[in-house]
Amino acid sequence: MxxxxxxxxxxxxxxxxxxxxxxxxxxxxxxxxxxxxxxxxxxxxxxxxxxxxxxxxxxxxxxxxGVPAAEPVAPLAQRAVPAGDDPLAAYEQELADVVPPRFARAGDEREPVQGDDDRVYDVESPPVRLADVGGMAAVKERLELAFLGPLRNPELRRMYGKSLRGGLMLYGPPGCGKTFLARAVAGEMGAKFVSLSIVDVLDMWIGNSERNLHELFEAARRSAPCVLFLDEIDALGHKRSQVSSSSMRTLGNQLLAELDGMEGDNEGVFVLAATNTPWDVDPALRRPGRLDRVVLVLPPDAEARAAILEYHLRERPIANIDLRRLVAATEDYSGADLAHLCETAAEFAMADSVRAGVVRMIEQRDLERALSEVRPSTRPWLSTARNVAMFANEGGVYDDLVAYLKRRKLL
Structure with missing residues (x-):
């Protein structure tokens, strides 16, 4: 008591x-x-x-x-600000512990590299490795022979006279992981990663586009060993015979000169390019010493589809999912298609929860319903590729594609 x-x-x-x-x-x-x-x-x-x-x-x-009571805080408009000072800067300093800064600072993930004209380029150190890429055994083997093996064995490289210079073009349907694979190669090599697309290069003033392209290559050379990734290479290096713009033809010539190392030493710079339409790329880019190796990146196989589905469902509430059945039903689906499939199934489960007022798990029925709406985006590409394989396989460039289409009985 x-x-x-x-x-x-x-x-x-x-x-x-x-x-x-x-x-x-x-x-x-x-x-x-x-x-x-x-x-x-x-x-x-x-x-x-x-x-x-x-x-x-x-x-x-x-x-x-035992927490002391907070003192009343006067509105910002009523506080005295020293004369001549920037009010916003003073308020930002005063509230630094509560309100984040107006402008974000660069994180540790990217390292800025200064260009000759005071432009700054982002050079990354990707955390992903080839082990993070599901499936793609043939692609990984080709990358091992072309890049990773010579880098890991410098004595053998010197014995066989293998240069660290080189270029490789990845092609295949959209959404199948070409960009992710390029980052994984850089991560596997412990190399820096610089991504280049046409929006990083084009400029309205004559000569500036070529200068921008040169500066991006220079940034990669200063960061060697470095993987320089040319995204959508068909836009930057389109067949010059089909280009009506003189400025785009000049830009294509500049790209050829940079790949040849005429403007600098490309030792330690590994050039990876990606495209959905390799038949639109200028043949001069595939000359030996430039993008002389071509690798087909196909839609994920069964093992890769299982890994991708597990990845996109790992943090979602799921119950009684038949993964083997989903893998069998998603042939020709790209990695992006599989991500969209999981997102759509989550939307269906969430909508049911909202209507019923009771939260429920994502179930097999949601994924089955999503399968009826999300169609594989690779089939139009495969249809176009079939025509190329039949009528435009000069020199056996697309022999890998022909073999795949025959294996799938599409040719």
């Missing part, structure tokens, strides 16, 4: 009326005054559980925890 009869009476009253918040908070205040802080915290916690926004309950909890 407590020594304070009033507290005992209030405790008995609360047993009969547990939702009486004023009574509970009054009791918590008496407990604080009596030096019984732990009991006061328990009473204030029960009050906040019933009404989280109750200001009086929050104040009592602060008292029970």
């Amino acid at each position: 407590s020594a304070d009869p009033l507290i005992d009476s209030l405790l008995a009253a609360l047993d009969a009326r547990p939702d009486d918040l004023p009574l509970r908070l009054h009791l918590a205040g008496l407990l604080i005054d009596a030096g019984r802080g732990a009991e006061a915290i328990a009473q204030a916690g029960q009050a906040l559980a019933r009404d989280p926004g109750n200001a009086q309950a929050q104040a009592v909890m602060q008292r029970a925890l």
Whole structure:
């Protein structure tokens, strides 16, 4: 029995009326005054559980925890700012612990590289490795022979006279992981990674596009060993015979000169290019010493599809998913298609939860329903590739594609 009869009476009253918040908070205040802080915290916690926004309950909890009451803060407009200072800068400094800065700082993931004309290029150190890429055994083997093996064995490289210069073009349907694979190669090599697309190069003023292209190659040379990734190479190096713009033809010539190393030493710069339409790339880019190796990146096989589906479902609430059935039903689906499939199934489960007012797991029925809506995006590409394989396979460039189409009985 407590020594304070009033507290005992209030405790008995609360047993009969547990939702009486004023009574509970009054009791918590008496407990604080009596030096019984732990009991006061328990009473204030029960009050906040019933009404989280109750200001009086929050104040009592602060008292029970020994937190000093916050001083009233004057509105920003009423505060004095030193004459001649920037008000926004003063307020930002004052609220630095609460409000994030107006402009984000560069993170540790990217390392800025200064160009000759004060332009700054982002040079990354990708954290991914080839082990993070599901399937693609043939592609990984080709990359091992072309790049990774010579890099890991410098003595053998010198013995056989193998240069670290080189270029390789990845081609295949959209959404099948060409960009991710290029990052994984850089990560596997422990090399830097510079990505280049046509938007990084084009400029309205004559000569500036060529200068931008040169500066991007220079950034890669300064960061060697480095993987320079040329995304959508068909846009940057389109067949010059089909280009009507003289500026684009000049830009294509500049790209050839950079790949040849005429403007600098490309030792330690590994050029990887990606395209969905290799038949639109200028043949001069595939000359030996430039992008002389071509690798077909196909839609993910069964092993890769299982890994991709597991990856995109790993942080979602799922129950009774038949992964083998999904893998069998998603042939020709790209990695992007599989990600969209999981997203669509999540939308269906969430919509049902909203309508029913009860949260439920993502089930096989949601993925089956998503399969009826999400179609593989690679089939139009395969249809076009079939025509190329039949009528435009000069020199056996697309022999890998022909073999794949025959294996799939599409040719």
